[in-house]
Amino acid sequence: TLEDEPSLIHIVGRAGTKNAGGMKTMQIPYDGIPDANLQFINAYEDEEDGTIIFDAIRSDGSSAGGGSTSAATQWPWTSTIADFRSMSTKKSLWRYKVHPQRGFISKDCISDDQLCFGVVNSDTSGRKHRYVYASAGALGGDVAPPQGIAKFDMESGARESWFPEPYEFCGEPMYAQRRRGVDDDDDDDIQEDDGYILSTLFNGKDESSELVVLEANDVSSGPIARVPIGMAIPHGYHGCFVPTDDANWTYEEIERRAKLSDKMETRGSMWNEVKSDFSGLGLRFDDMEEYFGDLM
Numbered sequence: 001t002l003e004d005e006p007s008l009i010h011i012v013g014r015a016g017t018k019n020a021g022g023m024k025t026m027q028i029p030y031d032g033i034p035d036a037n038l039q040f041i042n043a044y045e046d047e048e049d050g051t052i053i054f055d056a057i058r059s060d061g062s063s064a065g066g067g068s069t070s071a072a073t074q075w076p077w078t079s080t081i082a083d084f085r086s087m088s089t090k091k092s093l094w095r096y097k098v099h100p101q102r103g104f105i106s107k108d109c110i111s112d113d114q115l116c117f118g119v120v121n122s123d124t125s126g127r128k129h130r131y132v133y134a135s136a137g138a139l140g141g142d143v144a145p146p147q148g149i150a151k152f153d154m155e156s157g158a159r160e161s162w163f164p165e166p167y168e169f170c171g172e173p174m175y176a177q178r179r180r181g182v183d184d185d186d187d188d189d190i191q192e193d194d195g196y197i198l199s200t201l202f203n204g205k206d207e208s209s210e211l212v213v214l215e216a217n218d219v220s221s222g223p224i225a226r227v228p229i230g231m232a233i234p235h236g237y238h239g240c241f242v243p244t245d246d247a248n249w250t251y252e253e254i255e256r257r258a259k260l261s262d263k264m265e266t267r268g269s270m271w272n273e274v275k276s277d278f279s280g281l282g283l284r285f286d287d288m289e290e291y292f293g294d295l296m
Contacts, residue, residue: 006030011052011100026098028105033060035107039091041118044128052098055110055132055154057118060090078145085143091115092141093134093152110152111159112141117172117238121192121216130155131193133173133216138163145235149173149197151219160220167205169235174198175216193217201226202235209233
C-alpha cells in the first residue's frame with residue numbers, strides 16, 4: 001500500500017537553465033512514514049553544489065485515530081481534543097535535501113512539535129529563506145489543534161512562539177510586508193523578518209474571531225494589534241495577504257463574484273454541451289458582461 005512504500009520526487013529543470021524541461025525521478029528514503037502527504041513551505045537551489053533544499057510539514061498518517069472524515073466537513077469540526085485526535089494526524093517540520101548529482105535524498109526533523117500551515121516571507125519564495133512561521137499546537141509533540149504561532153530560524157536553530165488563551169485558536173499565519181517610506185528603498189538593509197504575521201484567531205468561548213497582528217521579528221511578545229472581525233470564521237481556514245487593492249473588494253463585488261462561482265458550479269454539467277446561446281463555461285452570452293464586465 002501507499003503507506004508502506006517510499007515516495008518519489010520528480011525534479012523538472014526550469015526554463016532558462018541548461019537542464020530546462022528535463023526531469024529526474026528520485027526516491028525519498030523510507031523510514032516507516034510515507035512522504036506522499038507533504039505541505040510544502042518553500043524550496044530553493046544551493047548555488048554552490050546544486051543541492052535542492054525544501055522545507056515541509058510532514059504528516060504521519062499512522063497516528064490518525066480513524067475517526068469519521070465526513071464529520072469534519074461540518075462546523076464545528078470538533079468539540080473536544082479526543083474528537084480532534086480521532087480525525088487528525090501528527091504533523092512536524094522537516095527539511096529535505098535533494099542531491100541530484102550524487103543521486104540521493106536526505107531529510108531531518110527540525111521540530112517534532114505539532115505544526116501546521118508553514119509559510120515564509122513571500123519575497124523569498126523559490127529563493128533561500130531563513131525563517132519559517134507556522135501554527136503550533138499547545139501540547140508539544142502531541143496531536144492538538146493549531147493554536148499559537150511559532151517561528152523557526154533555519155540557520156541558528158532558534159525558535160520562539162506565542163500562545164493565546166486556552167480557549168483561543170490561531171489559524172494560518174500570513175506574512176505581510178512592512179509598508180515603507182520613500183526614503184526606505186535600500187533593499188540591502190531590509191531584514192527577512194522585518195514585517196508582520198497576520199492570523200485569524202477564533203475565540204471558542206464567545207464564538208467570535210479577530211485578526212491578530214504580530215511583529216515577525218518578535219513573535220514571542222504576542223500581538224501588537226487585535227482587530228475584531230464581527231463574525232466567527234471557522235478555525236482552520238486558509239488565508240493570504242495581498243499588499244495591493246487586488247483583494248480590496250466591496251461587499252457588492254464579493255457578492256457578484258460569488259454568484260459567478262455558484263453559476264459555474266451549478267452549470268458544470270453543461271460545459272461540454274454546445275448551444276448557440278451558451279459559452280464554453282455554460283454561461284449565457286448576455287451574462288458575460290454582468291459577471292466579467294471588469295475584465296472585458
